[in-house]
Amino acid sequence: MSIGRGEPASGAGTSPAAGLARPILEVDNLTVTFGDGPGSVRAVDEVSLAVETGDIYAIVGESGCGKSTLAYALLDIIPPPGRVTSGEVRFKGRSLSQMSRGELNRVRAAEVAMVFQAAMNAFHPVITIGAHVDHTLQAHPEVFASRSEGREYFRYLLNLVRLRPERTWDAYESQLSGGMKQRVAIALALVLKPSVVVLDEPTTALDVLNQRLMIDILADLHRSLGVSIVFVTHDLALVAELAGRVAVMYAGRLVESGTVDEIFASGGRRHPYVTALTAAIPTVVGAVSDVRPIPGEVPNLAQLPPGCRFSPRCALAEPICQEQEPALLQDDRGHLVACHVANRLLGVPSK
């Protein structure tokens, strides 16, 4: 049997213009709303992005900014009372909203797999890991010629996530550490050979050594399987270490997106929020005195400030920022920024 997927892992940092094939996943002007009437909130507010085959794509933002909701929308599994109120998500050009139930189930199972936030808590305590795998294989007999071939592939995946197959297969979740469970969950999500895997906060509950291991493993999986990776995180350092392309969200809106080098380039055209977020990370390199907190907190989605949502915390804010919501403007390389001040550099008057 052939192991891994045929597609080569394209350079994760390539510019969108270089991607000749159509994006594997597209989010087009998507709005997701919770509730009705005046009390309703838009957890995802007119967001567009495109994941190319072979990308490692990061969706980054702080707590409550709508990252998980956006990730759920990629599989059309938004928990009620949330619903898509405008726009759509397309997988290989097909709108999820136009798919039949059967087609959607097939996409969710074998094309776009999800590893949920705190996935390590998702295993049934009295079922072995092997039985979880068998259950999944049984539900999708079309993927492998035989059950044993599927099991063999899972063992291969366990090696990739650096676990010992012989010890993991018969283990119960209580016998594995948090970091190990997280890795089993990833292997399980990959067993049906999806073309995209979406991971919600893959490192959040892990200690630094397990975070480092997770970064190395995800890079390995990307390289060996050619699988496209979308991950959601609040940790910009993880983004810098792993992603090729990045979308930054703030209070439901996309505020910047581009390649990882564009997002982190100092001095370039950047959203002030992204600049502030980078400076707020205490780390082991550089001067401690350069670390700066961001004043204030993320706004409640039900009580958004007028104009730019970041303006009350922004060091560069001008009167216009409190009046008009800035448009998301693109430069000739596809780098998008939604900021009145930063976009002045483009020479494009914002309306």
Place this chain on the structure above:
Amino acid sequence: MDNVTHRYSAAVARPVLDRVSLAIRASEVVSLVGESGCGKTTLGKLIAGLERPSSGRVRFGGRDIWSLRGKEAKAWRLSVQLVHQDPYASLNPGLTIGSTLGAGLVHNKLARHHDLQEHLVALMRQVGLDATPEFLRRYPHQLSGGQRQRVAIARAISVRPQLVVADEVTSMLDVSLRVSILDLLRSFSEERGVASLFISHDLGVVRYFSQGGRILIMFYGVVVEEGPTEEVIAHPRHPYTYLLLEAVPVPNPGLARQRAAARASEVLEGEPSGTGCVYSNRCPFAEAKCRDSRPEAVEVGVGHWVACYFPERVPAVGSVPPVGEGSGGPLDVRSHEGGAKLVGGSTGDVRAGGIASVDG
């Protein structure tokens, strides 16, 4: 702490803390670092008197905390306050913020009913919260994570402690809030002479918090390195400290690529050793000597101690020249072989350019 050993159960062979000694002076900022499960919270609980050590002594102001009685015991209990990782779990969901904070003040006679409101307002200001009656009437679920953590800190400092033990207090917070919470905790030591023990697995956060203070590195119940903060960060002398430093993700893609290319391989596999050096099963430099007898801490710089027979073998941080100048995308660099200077673990799957682990 003098030579403290702690086990939760006599049935478990290796103690959770093994002959730990440490001293924290007034207004000092000390951090304790180590991986998940290495015994950090246990050490914090012992200092706060929530666990009694199996052997050794925990002293506060020179007195064994377990010998204190009556008034002295009461005073001590207020002097040492613990702040937890999860502010939601540590605040009573059925009590308003005002009641939570007020109860401690009144019970400990730090405020009376007629001036309670004044005290509460002052307290809220100190921790940077909205000092309004409306805010004090809120319940924990009506606050953001950062606000809850500030309330938990307010509760701890409201009883005027001399030492605050802060256990992973920022790990559940957004990155943008971390620094302000760290600044808040630091301000108590600077402005009021409150000492703090800060517990974390992240050397980046620890470095920021204990500026001008000390760091202790613990590997499964044994303090393997201790020293002034910048000294330990810039010149780690224990292989485990080096590993923890190299693991911290950096918010700079260019630097991340360079570090990835230069990073030595390491093994996460290997139980803490019951004999000799606790790190010997994982250590790339371990020799027979390390497996036979436990290395005593030696002073390698002023106030910089390390429990290792071969501290000179630890590479200088960032000294390994980057290999394979970046050609393709960020991930291509990571795959380059070579540059691994720490390779040599006897067990498991050792790869260049990252942490290898086969802990099934």
